[in-house]
Amino acid sequence: MKKRISIVELYHHHEVVRVLAKLLSTKYDVTIFAEKKVLNQLGNLSAKYITKQTHETEKSFLRKQLHTLNQADIILFTTLVKFLKFYSQLSFIPTTLLLIHDGNYFIRPNEAIKVKNIKGVLRWLKFKLYREEFYRRQLLQHFSYITFADNFIAHTLSKEIKQLNINVLPALPLTYNEGLPQKSKHNKPIIIIPGSVNQNRDYRLVYEAFRKIAPTAEKTIELVLLGNASSNYGQKINALFHNLDPKRIKVTSFSSEISQEVYDEYLRKSNLAIIPIKQEFIGGIFKEEYGKTKITGSVNDVVRFGIPTLISQSYPAPSDLFVPFQDAEVLGTLILKWLSAPNNLALEFYSEDFSFPKMAERLVAIIEAT
Numbered sequence: 001m002k003k004r005i006s007i008v009e010l011y012h013h014h015e016v017v018r019v020l021a022k023l024l025s026t027k028y029d030v031t032i033f034a035e036k037k038v039l040n041q042l043g044n045l046s047a048k049y050i051t052k053q054t055h056e057t058e059k060s061f062l063r064k065q066l067h068t069l070n071q072a073d074i075i076l077f078t079t080l081v082k083f084l085k086f087y088s089q090l091s092f093i094p095t096t097l098l099l100i101h102d103g104n105y106f107i108r109p110n111e112a113i114k115v116k117n118i119k120g121v122l123r124w125l126k127f128k129l130y131r132e133e134f135y136r137r138q139l140l141q142h143f144s145y146i147t148f149a150d151n152f153i154a155h156t157l158s159k160e161i162k163q164l165n166i167n168v169l170p171a172l173p174l175t176y177n178e179g180l181p182q183k184s185k186h187n188k189p190i191i192i193i194p195g196s197v198n199q200n201r202d203y204r205l206v207y208e209a210f211r212k213i214a215p216t217a218e219k220t221i222e223l224v225l226l227g228n229a230s231s232n233y234g235q236k237i238n239a240l241f242h243n244l245d246p247k248r249i250k251v252t253s254f255s256s257e258i259s260q261e262v263y264d265e266y267l268r269k270s271n272l273a274i275i276p277i278k279q280e281f282i283g284g285i286f287k288e289e290y291g292k293t294k295i296t297g298s299v300n301d302v303v304r305f306g307i308p309t310l311i312s313q314s315y316p317a318p319s320d321l322f323v324p325f326q327d328a329e330v331l332g333t334l335i336l337k338w339l340s341a342p343n344n345l346a347l348e349f350y351s352e353d354f355s356f357p358k359m360a361e362r363l364v365a366i367i368e369a370t
Contacts, residue, residue, distance in 0.1 A: 005367070050068065096144045127285070148171050151170060194301050278290065
């Protein structure tokens with residue numbers, strides 16, 4: 001009889017749940033606790049779904065499902081953001097595991113506070129008055145184990161982790177190869193910028209690169225802003241990119257959230273990806289550093305389909321998988337180089353290390369070590 005594992009995702013990381021559930025179902029009976037919106041994005045999985053209704057609060061749903069959760073052998077929380085005091089006081093019987101996405105937020109919040117305005121001051125006062133740092137520490141010690149989205153986060157925060165007296169597992173694999181590399185002849189190359197169109201990415205740098213190379217591009221390029229651009233910022237960026245010469249650069253964008261099916265279809269047929277991730281991210285009043293205390297899920301997306309990728313130099317991506325750029329001029333040069341000889345960026349995503357069996361074996365080994 002298989003062991004049972006429950007995955008709880010009450011926020012929006014459906015892509016994390018989908019990968020983990022697929023990998024874990026090779027060895028475990030998987031039950032997923034999530035909102036209908038998340039479950040609808042998962043597709044057909046070998047898992048049981050338990051739906052949080054729209055009218056239910058996070059707390060009431062967890063109280064109602066606590067008995068069912070405790071019947072599992074392992075409970076994996078893939079995201080926690082709010083109600084940390086509540087979670088730290090729930091009576092869990094199985095081994096519990098928490099996946100942390102934002103390292104500073106949980107591990108060293110006081111050192112990462114960045115207040116910019118009155119709203120930030122109010123958030124800081126709430127942080128202090130409600131003893132949020134204390135309850136974050138209590139939460140971490142309440143869970144059997146914590147893990148991070150990448151091992152470099154644990155390395156960055158290793159000093160503080162030792163002081164907190166918590167058990168840390170290696171990072172869980174959050175991606176695997178799902179498709180074969182494209183064999184396109186690049187008559188109309190498709191270049192994507194994956195992820196929601198927000199201020200965490202330097203779109204203006206990318207725009208400048210394409211504006212400079214457009215007159216010399218020998219082929220029409222389809223440039224896809226592969227993410228929800230419905231925000232005010234997203235609309236401004238969309239309008240900016242549509243200023244590019246349409247005979248040279250055909251821009252595709254989206255004014256609402258993209259389904260996983262459509263998102264994956266663009267990943268599957270794209271020929272090159274650009275990840276212009278900024279170094280700093282501010283979540284509320286807490287600063288995170290991409291590549292040190294936080295990852296971008298776009299990295300996992302391009303690995304899934306073996307897409308040659310150009311990435312901001314500040315992000316510590318492995319050089320055998322990604323090509324770094326530091327400014328618009330270098331980015332433009334790399335794009336032109338790729339257009340003239342696409343095989344120059346035929347990077348080695350498709351090694352045994354990223355295969356589904358290898359990733360499943362690695363994940364199961366980590367879980368079974370608990």
